Amino acid sequence: MTYDEMNECLDALRKNNNLRTIPAVRHEGRFVIADGRKMLNLSSNDYLGLASDRSLKEEFADSISCADCRFGSTSSRLLTGNYEVMNECENLLARMYGTESALVFDSGYHANSGILPAISGPSTLILADKLVHASIIDGLQLSRGKVMRFRHNDFQHAESLIERYAESFNDVIIVTESIFSMDGDVTDLKRLVAIKNKYREADVKLYVDEAHAFGVRGRRGLGVCEEQGVTGDVDFIVGTFGKAVNSVGAFVACNETAATYLVNKARTLIFTTALPPVCWQWTLFVLRRMADFGERRNRLKELWPRFKSIDGHVASHIIPVIVGSSENAVRKAFELRQNGFYVLPVRPPSVPEGTSRLRISLTAGIEDEEMYRLITLLKEV
Numbered sequence: 001m002t003y004d005e006m007n008e009c010l011d012a013l014r015k016n017n018n019l020r021t022i023p024a025v026r027h028e029g030r031f032v033i034a035d036g037r038k039m040l041n042l043s044s045n046d047y048l049g050l051a052s053d054r055s056l057k058e059e060f061a062d063s064i065s066c067a068d069c070r071f072g073s074t075s076s077r078l079l080t081g082n083y084e085v086m087n088e089c090e091n092l093l094a095r096m097y098g099t100e101s102a103l104v105f106d107s108g109y110h111a112n113s114g115i116l117p118a119i120s121g122p123s124t125l126i127l128a129d130k131l132v133h134a135s136i137i138d139g140l141q142l143s144r145g146k147v148m149r150f151r152h153n154d155f156q157h158a159e160s161l162i163e164r165y166a167e168s169f170n171d172v173i174i175v176t177e178s179i180f181s182m183d184g185d186v187t188d189l190k191r192l193v194a195i196k197n198k199y200r201e202a203d204v205k206l207y208v209d210e211a212h213a214f215g216v217r218g219r220r221g222l223g224v225c226e227e228q229g230v231t232g233d234v235d236f237i238v239g240t241f242g243k244a245v246n247s248v249g250a251f252v253a254c255n256e257t258a259a260t261y262l263v264n265k266a267r268t269l270i271f272t273t274a275l276p277p278v279c280w281q282w283t284l285f286v287l288r289r290m291a292d293f294g295e296r297r298n299r300l301k302e303l304w305p306r307f308k309s310i311d312g313h314v315a316s317h318i319i320p321v322i323v324g325s326s327e328n329a330v331r332k333a334f335e336l337r338q339n340g341f342y343v344l345p346v347r348p349p350s351v352p353e354g355t356s357r358l359r360i361s362l363t364a365g366i367e368d369e370e371m372y373r374l375i376t377l378l379k380e381v
């Protein structure tokens with residue numbers, strides 16, 4: 001790209017209301033302050049409201065000593081970057097899921113872009129939902145497998161692809177999310193498990209990204225897999241720590257063969273510096289309390305159905321308010337901010353052309369009165 005080409009590209013984005021910038025915000029508990037206005041933050045992924053929980057932070061701070069704290073891991077875990085707390089985290093995750101192993105990555109982006117290329121070879125057929133997250137798409141692009149996409153949550157389509165093509169491949173991986181980032185709809189994982197069992201001879205594995213469900217769904221917060229009772233049937237359960245857990249990193253729960261294989265083959269694990277031990281300590285601290293956050297999960301469960309009066313399809317704490325053009329989305333998000341709600345427009349390429357939207361993500365800390373005002377306002381804008 002020449003600089004002229006870059007400028008042309010930016011001009012086109014500007015013209016279509018699709019130019020992105022990094023918003024300047026200050027944080028104050030559940031609120032953000034931008035352009036001199038204090039607004040309720042409805043754009044974070046802090047679903048359980050842990051980010052503004054002062055007593056939790058203090059309890060954590062009291063549990064660690066500065067002398068023993070490490071703010072950098074110094075290298076990849078395969079060199080000298082491995083610490084006890086990392087093994088503790090992974091052992092706990094494996095115990096929580098009842099899987100043989102769990103392996104932590106530096107982020108969900110690292111996990112998806114590293115695991116998928118590692119577990120697929122030239123004789124692998126990968127079937128991915130049309131709306132999977134960018135980190136999965138990048139993983140698919142790095143993969144040597146044959147990638148096909150099925151229409152969003154259309155498992156009949158996925159099945160027809162297996163029937164038609166699986167014969168020519170050694171194995172099949174079905175890749176999806178449990179709660180979709182931009183639509184908030186929940187995947188029928190039981191149905192996928194049934195497909196896996198139906199096509200045994202095709203050697204079908206399931207890969208489910210629970211980024212938006214980990215910590216939020218299921219009695220113990222393990223996600224939609226727990227909620228639908230399929231934890232033991234999904235080969236790769238990916239969860240992230242950057243959202244409900246209010247930390248950083250991601251994990252995959254899988255069997256021991258897969259975990260050992262990934263330690264040897266996942267380039268985003270091998271060739272990157274491990275997260276600082278202090279981050280793992282915080283993650284472990286939160287994970288140990290995961291089962292106790294039931295009240296917060298219940299609060300979310302109480303909040304999101306109220307949006308059914310705006311859109312009957314709402315199925316989780318991620319509420320898409322689809323408005324069509326990017327221009328509309330920008331304008332309506334602006335109006336909401338004017339009224340004290342920090343909402344941002346989501347535009348192409350994050351979502352398909354013509355489906356620009358406001359994406360409202362609820363957190364357990366939202367109060368009834370705030371919710372009432374927001375819903376009233378949404379009906380007006």
Ligand SMILES: *Cc1c(COP(=O)(O)O)cnc(C)c1O
Nearest residue numbers: 107108109133135181211240242
């Ligand atoms: C946020 C997200 C990721 C990326 O996770 P990070 O830890 O933020 O890199 C991956 N998959 C999905 C579905 C996500 O929503």
